Amino acid sequence: MGSKDQQNGKAGSDEKPEKFRRSSCPPTMASENLITVRRQPFTQTSFDELHLNTDQTPVNRLSKIKENIYCSKKRSWKILTSYIPFIKTIRYYKLREYLMVDFLAGLTVGILHIPQALGFGQLTSVKIENGLYTSLWPVLIYMIFGTSPHVSMGTSAVICILTAAVVDRQGEMFQSLHPDLINKTIAGNYSSIDDLPEYLDYKESIAMSVTLFCGLMMIAMGFLKLGFITAYLSESFFAAFTSGAAVHIFTSQVTPMLGLNVPRHSGVFKIVKNYKGIFEHITEVNFTALICAVITMVVILIVKDCINERFKHKIVIPIPIELIVVIVGTLAAYFGEFNKNFGVDIVGSIPNSIPAPVLPPVDEAPNFLVDCFILAILIFANTIAMAKICAKKHNYEVDDSQEMIAYGMCNFLSCFFKCFPSSVAPPRSMVSSAMNTKTMLNGLVTSVLILMIILFISPLFAALPKAILAAIIAVALKGLFVQISIGYKYWKVSKYDFVIWLSTFLAVVFLDIDVGLGIGVGVSLISVVFQTQFASGYRVGRSKDGVFVEHKKYNDSQETLGVKVFRYNSSLYFANAEIFRSQVYGKTVNPRKLLKLLKKKEKKVAKMQKDGGCNNEFRRDSVITRELNNDIATTPGGDPVKSPAYDSVQNRLNNAEIGMSTFSGMDNPGFSIPEEMSSNSYTLKQNGFNNNTQSRMGRRHSSMDSTFLDDEEDPDDGGEVVTDAKLRSLRKTHHVIIDCSAINYLDVSGASVLSHMFVEYGHVNITMFLAGCSATMRDAMKHAGVYDKIPLENVFVELSDAVAVAKTHKIIPLPSSGLGDFSDDEAAEDSYVTNL
Numbered sequence: 107m108g109s110k111d112q113q114n115g116k117a118g119s120d121e122k123p124e125k126f127r128r129s130s131c132p133p134t135m136a137s138e139n140l141i142t143v144r145r146q147p148f149t150q151t152s153f154d155e156l157h158l159n160t161d162q163t164p165v166n167r168l169s170k171i172k173e174n175i176y177c178s179k180k181r182s183w184k185i186l187t188s189y190i191p192f193i194k195t196i197r198y199y200k201l202r203e204y205l206m207v208d209f210l211a212g213l214t215v216g217i218l219h220i221p222q223a224l225g226f227g228q229l230t231s232v233k234i235e236n237g238l239y240t241s242l243w244p245v246l247i248y249m250i251f252g253t254s255p256h257v258s259m260g261t262s263a264v265i266c267i268l269t270a271a272v273v274d275r276q277g278e279m280f281q282s283l284h285p286d287l288i289n290k291t292i293a294g295n296y297s298s299i300d301d302l303p304e305y306l307d308y309k310e311s312i313a314m315s316v317t318l319f320c321g322l323m324m325i326a327m328g329f330l331k332l333g334f335i336t337a338y339l340s341e342s343f344f345a346a347f348t349s350g351a352a353v354h355i356f357t358s359q360v361t362p363m364l365g366l367n368v369p370r371h372s373g374v375f376k377i378v379k380n381y382k383g384i385f386e387h388i389t390e391v392n393f394t395a396l397i398c399a400v401i402t403m404v405v406i407l408i409v410k411d412c413i414n415e416r417f418k419h420k421i422v423i424p425i426p427i428e429l430i431v432v433i434v435g436t437l438a439a440y441f442g443e444f445n446k447n448f449g450v451d452i453v454g455s456i457p458n459s460i461p462a463p464v465l466p467p468v469d470e471a472p473n474f475l476v477d478c479f480i481l482a483i484l485i486f487a488n489t490i491a492m493a494k495i496c497a498k499k500h501n502y503e504v505d506d507s508q509e510m511i512a513y514g515m516c517n518f519l520s521c522f523f524k525c526f527p528s529s530v531a532p533p534r535s536m537v538s539s540a541m542n543t544k545t546m547l548n549g550l551v552t553s554v555l556i557l558m559i560i561l562f563i564s565p566l567f568a569a570l571p572k573a574i575l576a577a578i579i580a581v582a583l584k585g586l587f588v589q590i591s592i593g594y595k596y597w598k599v600s601k602y603d604f605v606i607w608l609s610t611f612l613a614v615v616f617l618d619i620d621v622g623l624g625i626g627v628g629v630s631l632i633s634v635v636f637q638t639q640f641a642s643g644y645r646v647g648r649s650k651d652g653v654f655v656e657h658k659k660y661n662d663s664q665e666t667l668g669v670k671v672f673r674y675n676s677s678l679y680f681a682n683a684e685i686f687r688s689q690v691y692g693k694t695v696n697p698r699k700l701l702k703l704l705k706k707k708e709k710k711v712a713k714m715q716k717d718g719g720c721n722n723e724f725r726r727d728s729v730i731t732r733e734l735n736n737d738i739a740t741t742p743g744g745d746p747v748k749s750p751a752y753d754s755v756q757n758r759l760n761n762a763e764i765g766m767s768t769f770s771g772m773d774n775p776g777f778s779i780p781e782e783m784s785s786n787s788y789t790l791k792q793n794g795f796n797n798n799t800q801s802r803m804g805r806r807h808s809s810m811d812s813t814f815l816d817d818e819e820d821p822d823d824g825g826e827v828v829t830d831a832k833l834r835s836l837r838k839t840h841h842v843i844i845d846c847s848a849i850n851y852l853d854v855s856g857a858s859v860l861s862h863m864f865v866e867y868g869h870v871n872i873t874m875f876l877a878g879c880s881a882t883m884r885d886a887m888k889h890a891g892v893y894d895k896i897p898l899e900n901v902f903v904e905l906s907d908a909v910a911v912a913k914t915h916k917i918i919p920l921p922s923s924g925l926g927d928f929s930d931d932e933a934a935e936d937s938y939v940t941n942l
Contacts, residue, residue, distance in 0.1 A: 147907035150884065151898045188508060192250040195545050204544040208255075211543040212551025214423050215258050218534050219245075219556055221428035222582075224453065224567065225575040226261035229358060230526050231270040231277070231300070231370070232310050235456050237261055238564060242556045243520035244528035249549035251512035253504050256496035256543055257489060258534035258552075259516050263582060264348055265485060265529040267355045269313055271619050272477045274372040276312045276470065277305065298367050301454075312474075313526040314466035319478040320527050321518025324486060328511035336487040340633075342596050342603040343610055343626045344487065345589055350614025350622055352586035353377065359576035360384060363399035365392025365450060374617050394448035395573035398439075402431050402577035407584075424537060428578050432570060440569035451572045456564040460557075463522040480623055481527055485517070486510050489530040496539045533582070602633045641676030643689045646845060646905070654845075654905055666913045668838060670694035671905065673845035678856030687859050690844065697866040700836045704870070707828045841912035842867060845905050847878030857890035864896045865932055873915070876901045877908040 148156075187194040219241040227237025244259040252259075281287055287299055299305055327333070357380050361368050366387050371379040409427040418424065444450040471478075486509075493504045516528050538548065593611070596603040609629045614622030644656045647663035654671070657663050665671070672690050676682060691697070844860070864874045879887070879901060887893060902908040 143906075147910040148903045149899050149907070150879065150901045150903055153903045188505070189511070190250060191253050191508070192546060195547065199545060199547070204547070207542060207544050208548040209551050210423070211538050211541040212548035213555060214426075214541060215534050215538050215548065216552035216555035217426045217429050218537060219258075219260055219552060220559055221432045221575070221578050222261050222531065222534075223556070224432065224570070225579045225582075226263065226266045228362070228453075228572060228575050229263065229270060229355065229579055230266040230313060231273045232313050232526060233306055234453050234567075235560075235564070236310060236313065236524055236526055238456075238556065238560050239461070239523055240520065240525040240528050242553055242560065243523050243525055244516040245549045245556070246553040247516045247519050248512055249546045249553070251508075251515045252546060253508055253512070254493040254496055254502075255546050255548060256500070256535055256539045257493050257530050258538055259489075259513075259528050260531060260534070262488070262529035262531050263355055263579065263586075264351045264488070265481065265527050267351055267358065268477070268481055268484070268619055269316055269526050270358070271372060272316055272474045273309045273312050274370055276473065277309050278372060279473075280305070280308050298369070300370075310524060311467050312470070314464075314521045314524060315468060315471055316474060316478055316481065317517045317521035317525055317527045318466045318468070319471060319475060320482045320485065321514045321516070321521060323479055323482040324510050324514030325518060326514075327482070327486075328507050328509075328514055331507045333486065333490070333506040333510050335483060336490070338631065339483075339487060339627065340603065340606055340630050342607040343630050345592055346607040346610035347614055347623060347626055349586050349590045350611045351619055352583045353615050354619060356580055356583055356587075357381065359579050362451060362572040362576040363396065363580065364388075365395030365573060366390055367451075372618075374621060376618060377615060392449060392573075394444060395450045395571060398435065398444075398450070398571050399573040399577040399580075402435065402574050403581050405431060406578065406581045410581075418540070423541070431574060431578065432567070435574040436567055436570040439571050444571055445569070453567055453570045453572060453575070455568050458561055458565050460560065461524050464524070466521050477620060480620065482514075485513055485527065485529040489513055492530045492532055492535050496535060499539060500542070602637055606630050606633055635681060638676045638679070639682040639685060641674070641682065643672055643674040643686070643693065645693050646671035646673050648909075666909055668840045668915070668917060669843060669909060669912045670839050670841070671843045671845060671909065673848065675848045677851035678849050678859070679851060679853040680855035683855040683859040686856070687863060690842070690863065694842045695836055695839045695867075695870075695872060697870045697872060700833075700870045703826070703828050703833060703836070706825070707833060710828065837917065839872060840915055840917045841873050841875060843875040843877055843905065843908045843912060845877050846880070846883060847905065849883055850880060852883045852886040852890075854890055857887050857892050860887070861890075861892050861895040862932070864900075866928075869928065871917075873912070874900065875908040875912060877905040878903070 187197075223237040223241040224234055225237070227234040227240075230236065241260040248257065248259040281299070287302060287305055290302060290304065327335070354377060357377055358370065361370075361380075361384060364384070366384065368380070368383040368387055371383070406427050409425055414421070414424040414427075439445070439450065439452060445452045490504070490506060490509055493509060497504045513529075517525075520528060590611075593604065593607050596607045606626065606629050610622060610626030612622075613625040617625070645658070645665070646654050647657035647660070647665045649655050649660055650662045650664075655663050656673075657665060670693075672694055674686055674689070678686055691699075849856075860876070867874045874896070876896065884901070887896075902911070
């Protein structure tokens with residue numbers, strides 16, 4: 107037995123399959139693995155009569171609201187803990203399990219906060235101590251209102267540079283109103299106006315005002331649950347915006363790294379102006395500051411890439427190389443007296459106290475409210491994205507609305523303590539995630555550490571060179587600069603994404619951050635319109651396995667004789683309604699063109715008859731007069747089959763008989779298709795075909811297109827030449843089916859186009875079916891009056907139903923008398939122009 111099986115197996119292995127076939131399912135002979143569907147085709151109406159759930163009661167929104175308005179102890183606890191999650195954290199805190207992990211994570215993140223607080227305070231164009239305050243209060247506030255234990259609120263490079271743009275712009279206005287500031291700078295022996303206390307106080311107040319309104323906007327959007335706004339900003343937009351902002355951040359740090367005192371510019375083309383100023387003073391480079399910056403960048407890169415990144419799975423806590431560099435640089439500058447001996451700019455004195463709460467000024471708020479809204483959106487988008495990454499990794503969920511409220515509270519409450527806008531810092535959050543932080547209490551450890559730094563250690567950083575802080579910021583931008591290479595990916599994946607990325611990046615870099623952001627948002631929204639407006643449709647064929655596929659894209663795709671199926675992959679609305687009609691006509695049959703050619707042929711034949719150039723037999727052989735009596739499907743009694751779906755067409759056929767399939771009774775409201783079609787042959791000879799071409803044209807039907815690219819010019823009128831071959835190609839289609847399964851939205855314009863397309867096809871005796879219409883689309887068509895022109899019998903549940911019915915029909919004969927033109931109402935298509 108075994109040898110026989112082996113022989114059979116050997117024999118089977120010698121047979122070479124024609125083509126290796128891959129399947130999504132494992133190969134098996136079990137009947138459960140086969141797809142077999144045998145049923146009668148259904149129109150949407152007949153299907154709904156059998157299966158639609160009519161017992162659904164409409165939802166009374168007022169009653170639902172009343173049901174949700176009640177008070178109980180459990181409900182009060184739930185509402186309280188949803189808005190103040192810290193209460194729940196304390197209630198269920200497991201001391202032995204969570205304490206040590208939270209302590210180490212909070213301590214590590216706090217250590218990372220210190221150099222970033224000093225550097226980003228300088229980046230924001232305010233006082234250095236403002237960065238320390240921003241690393242204290244937002245962390246403490248987020249611990250109370252936040253829901254993600256891994257999100258590290260505080261200073262963020264992108265948010266800082268955006269705030270700096272507002273601060274510098276308002277600072278230039280302040281200088282123009284107070285020209286005496288220059289004299290005070292000279293009299294006080296300050297190296298630049300940016301070191302003048304009065305000027306720094308003003309910029310600090312502007313940063314506080316920006317923080318105030320950012321917070322208020324986020325709180326309002328959180329309560330209104332408007333977090334979905336960020337969905338309008340694509341990933342390519344954020345990638346381009348952050349990379350472009352990185353260029354500005356790096357440019358702002360070039361000056362301190364070179365030890366130059368070059369005024370900072372703002373506004374359009376500020377990056378060009380800044381580099382122009384740098385190169386104009388390039389001979390004044392302070393080489394000591396440059397050496398400090400280079401050494402700092404090299405050391406940080408080596409430790410981060412060669413130690414922290416390479417051995418991140420072996421070391422519990424990453425080496426805080428930034429803090430080490432700050433400490434070593436401060437000691438070297440203090441004992442070497444870099445400021446006195448080499449003229450290196452240093453941080454200067456930092457107050458060792460917590461400032462009392464102060465109300466930010468609001469009189470200049472109208473000048474930067476738009477900037478505040480932009481900042482609020484970016485803060486939420488960046489922070490919630492980081493929160494969701496950590497939540498996915500650690501298997502918990504974050505509430506978008508509560509998170510937006512938490513970010514708003516972080517900024518709103520911290521603005522009274524001289525903080526600038528705060529956001530998430532991904533490096534700190536990733537460290538917190540890697541250390542498996544348990545609860546929000548890790549923020550308490552971080553806040554205590556920052557508080558100790560401010561009260562006891564911050565004065566020791568007075569000798570720290572600004573070049574070292576600038577180098578720390580520059581190295582932190584490495585990821586954003588590497589991200590620029592992602593533009594190639596967008597080019598390969600989607601040209602729309604690439605256009606968004608390129609336009610946003612170039613606008614941010616060369617114009618300005620806020621201008622580039624506006625351009626990026628505008629291009630993103632326009633691209634959405636373009637993607638739907640210029641969405642492509644295609645003809646659908648059926649593979650040998652019975653799967654509906656894009657015709658001509660697959661080798662075995664074939665179309666049903668006389669039936670053209672068109673699938674459209676977009677919503678159908680005012681912006682693309684006419685484009686949709688053009689695509690349908692271009693890829694199936696253009697009824698306007700066909701009617702024009704038929705009338706032209708009719709006139710030509712009539713003229714030839716009048717001139718005696720042809721007889722009546724010629725006219726009968728033409729494609730205009732169709733004697734298709736042998737082509738009409740009949741009942742067993744010999745009577746032609748008729749259907750209400752074609753009453754509108756029959757009125758224009760001068761009593762011509764139409765081939766149709768029969769409808770069954772109400773007991774089974776589906777279509778009843780005979781198993782054996784009528785044996786009457788299709789008399790192609792009377793329509794310009796002979797018996798030899800019948801089978802040949804049938805075989806070529808799936809590969810032929812109804813359009814002619816090489817239209818010749820008619821010498822009589824300069825128009826298109828009418829040939830029998832061209833008319834035969836256009837006339838061999840008797841049904842056009844629109845596959846609406848991918849259309850998820852339909853407006854009045856789209857509904858109107860469908861109605862008028864049905865009428866236009868009716869003029870040339872081509873029937874249009876709709877298949878796979880969603881419930882919302884059918885409801886829109888009902889209210890738009892589409893069913894007044896398109897019978898319900900022409901709307902099918904699925905594409906297969908429509909094809910099954912259409913393939914049983916024949917070509918509808920054209921009227922023996924003259925073809926009718928479109929009426930005035932049909933030509934107007936309910937256009938508003940006729941009412942002007």
